[in-house]
Amino acid sequence: MRIDIVTIFPEFFATLDVSLLGKARQSGLIQTHVHDLRDVTTDKHRTVDDTPYGGGAGMVMKPEPWGDTLDAILADPESSQRPVLIVPSPAGEPFTQAVAKEFSREEQLIFACGRYEGIDQRVSDHFATRMTVRPISLGDYVLNGGEVASLAMIEAIGRLIPGMVGNPDSLVEESHEDGLLEYPSYTKPAVWRDLEVPEVLLSGNHAAIAAWRHEQQLERTKLIRPDLLPE
């Protein structure tokens, strides 16, 4: 998978060189390209924003730098035929495990990290003929820009790419993977500050352990996220 990130804060993405994604990039599973939006500006102040038509507070990101940057990405011979343009936005479709899995199957993702009051709408409208444009929201709260959301999405998507995680079975028993929250986990010592590991986990009875874990998932989901339970 190729991942392009367009931002005015490229330093935000230095973390892509560490942890899981670092390994994936070294192994070639994921190629990342970070583009500084200001690199295509031509004025002295490297301007990327302007006042909103119709008035109102704040500034809006100008369409020209976005157009030039996205054109250059599409012109790259290593770009796919039809990338997905992910536009983080509080007004976007909720980002879920299912959406992460859908995106993990794509050949190329381009993350458009807005700032200020957002990106001129005509950028999404214009590129909809050449890309699949997906406004996506990380959650129902307001961030200052799209970078943090993009980092979270890149991690959630990247770990689902085949070969990324050492033991693919570990992906199956995670929260939200089967629609339920995950069961509690324990490791040695068997007793810690007078707290014991649940006996069933020490029994070696795999059927009983599986049943207990599923029951724990149901109990946790009922308590913490009843909205995830089927009607």
Ligand SMILES: CN1CCCC[C@@H]1Cn1ccc2ccc(-c3n[nH]c(N)c3C#N)cc21
């Ligand atoms: C605050 N400021 C005026 C109100 C509108 C948003 C703006 C800030 N802002 C600019 C670009 C941008 C992109 C994503 C998000 C964002 N917020 N919450 C989410 N779940 C997000 C995602 N994903 C916020 C952004």
